[in-house]
Amino acid sequence: MEFLQLLVSGLANGCVYGLVALGFVLIYKATEAVNFAQGDFMMLGAFVMLGLVNPQYMGINFWLAVPLALLIMGALGYLLDITVLRHMFGQSQTAIVILTIALGFVIRFIAGVIWGHEPVNLHSPLALGDMRAFGVVLSLADIAVIVVTVILTMLLWQFFQRTKLGLAMQASSQNQMAAYYMGIPVKRVQGAIWALAAIVACVAGILYASKGSLDISAGFIGIKAFAAAVIGGFGSLPGALMGGLIVGVIEPFASRYLPPGYSQIAPYVLLILVLIFRPHGLFAQVRTKKV
């Protein structure tokens, strides 16, 4: 039973990692950039939601606030693309990595100024109930996280496989100039993808905040989500979710069965091992440049 309990809580955590990793993959697929600020997007999304819902701020009904928060974050993502990221158009991956790291610091700073540095709790109806089944305690938030994550991943996956916009996004990532010539509005497509990534981050943030307390360093789980994205392979949406689940499940088991001190390094050790032995993830394939 303990095993099952660990597994379930691991899966629920893993879903949050997976959702953040999903954001990485979205942006990577569409712009070939890696957004090191995705974890901070998640934190910001959670705080935006908190600002809407919690009584000391606006006190709006939770279910009303969800679409509102998503909308705000989407708009923020698009705005960020127009104001900052569009200037990076055509620049190297490295420059964008450094830029997004800096962006993360700025977001954390701004969130700290607005919402303070103390841990707070989101007034979420998901945080209340829990269920017992087969001797396992399942909180409502855990169930919600798992269900929402699976649905969202499937939707996004289908979006990239099936829709015209999804294909346009992939095309523009691989060769911007050619995509231009084919009539794809590359810049607007990029704006859309950043908005989408911010929305996914917001969903992750709301679910994360429903599971426990929230503070401005929550964005650092982005690093674990990195591990997830790398393990799954940066180009693959279902891979990101799988990676998230793997990282999420490893954590509780490591802290249960490994001596203290070793448990928190488990995800990173796994990450490094994957990078050494399967540098492009467990589920992806890459070919080298043609000359």
Add this chain to the structure above:
Amino acid sequence: MSLLELKNVTLKFGGVTAVNELSLSVEEGQVFALVGPNGAGKSTVFNMISRFYTPVTGSIVFDGRDLLTLKPHEVPQLGIARTFQNIELFDRATVLQNLLVGRHRLRKTTLVEEMFFVGRARAQERAHRHAVEEVIDFLDLQPYRNQMIAGLPYGVRKVVELARALSTRPRLLLLDEPASGLSVEETQDMRWWIDDIRRQMGITVLMVEHDMGLVSNVCDRVLALDGGRKLAEGTPAEVQSHPAVIEAYLGTAAVSKTANATGGRV
């Protein structure tokens, strides 16, 4: 003995056979051209000689040494230099620095000597600098010595790439489409240079080229490829008049027409 010899080389990408049972031999002092339509496998042959690709079967021998046992960076050590179809220069370095990288294979200094610039380091730099200056003189690159590659026009970059390959003091020079994208005058220059490279420097040249004018002017021997297979081999005139070559370029119907009209010459 031939300088470079490919025997029954086959390369497959997944299910696609890029090069099929290809054999060719380049003699010392020759200018040898590979021609053929796009996708015929010409650049792939170059990439196999450079060891970026490994053939499934067959052998590649340079001056009695089996190239297939070498890693890509060991190939230049034997005296094989190359240029690339889509210019692969070091963009954020000056022309001079690019050419000096060409001298890398002749590096004699150790890490410690270079860190403190003692011992052979200074003499070696002077020697490299002198050798590079000769190449600069040869290719008329004097005005560009200290310019960044990123700001140079296409035609100049093409010449810089040739210069960088020459800086390695090669015995065999692989030129991947040396004239593509060049103006008529630049192509003319390229023609003289290739001639001089062979005559003055005694370097053997293997090149891929679409410009048949250039090929027939400078090459001793031409090999036509299509679909990874050898179509014809011989002097430029022989290859151009070969029915299989005309067919590959112009289609079947054209063969009889042109054959009738020109008596076999294109």
Add this chain to the structure above:
Amino acid sequence: MRFHFKTTYDQDIRLFPDWWTFGLYAALLAVMLILPWLIDGFFLGEVTNVLIWAVAGLGLMLLTGQTGQVSLGHSAFMALGCYLCVILMEAGVPFVAAFVLCGILTGVLGAIIALPALRLHGVYLAIATLALAILADDLIVILTPWTGGVAGKFTPEMTILGFEINRWANPASWYYLVLIVAVLVALIYRNLLRSPLGRAFAAIRDSEISAQAMGVDVAHTKAVAFGLSCAFTGLGGALMGLYAGAFNNETFNFLLAIQLLMMIVIGGLGFIHGAFLGAIVIAFLPQALSILSDQFGRAMSIPGLEMGVFGMILIAFIILEPMGLYGRWMKIRIWLELFPFARRDMFRRQKSYLKTERLR
């Protein structure tokens, strides 16, 4: 505008292109040498701090600016250098020997660690090194018997030939120590740039494939670059830890590595000057901010303010001046030299499109 009429190849090889430049740097060095008599102990300490950051920054610059490999994990090598140095000193090795040895050992270990990481490109390397930096924190705790773990370690007594180096009793002694290290590291860096190895680094940065075609052993050269980079950064880390007086697992956390990377970008990627300029920004930013907040009349201390402002500065630089402070300085200099003939569009960047090497 000065023209160089070159008559020997040595003019392209020597450290300074002409007497004027040599004079400038000699004057700068002279000022640095008499600095302890010019400013008080507090500012001397700040300048020492700048130079320490610059040494660590030069290490990362060699890897990121020269060889084009991004590392987010150099804090781990700063920690490695620092702990090695102190452990050696505690074992009775004299300071100078321990210091040099810790640099060499960090370099060798760095190169060994780099070997498997060399197959990684761009972002993947950044992530792997980030993981390394996070692991370092936990590893220091796990290795408590050697590292002192959370309790940390204190700087042992430092002497050079019987002369005591003490930050509090004699700030100038520390200043001179750091100055010597910084000048030596910068000199080695410069020597590498004019040698085949330095050019091979640049070749790898710009095109691995044609570097190979020129006979550069990419894997080996990258490992050497990583090793040298780690050695310099290790020296910087050793200086930083020793100068702080006490350090533990949190002194060298991964944010330090990120700060280091931001620093060299602000200074100017790929330039020796960039490491120093960036170090000035990073060392004096806290002072500038505290002066500013005093101006506003509030004793406000916003956590994360420093990093937030630093982040904003960095974003501004990447967008407006990707070449960093040094790049901006070069443009100003060219503008002044050409005055009044400089044109606005001289420095316009060429429009570029991203085309990736990924096929899927």
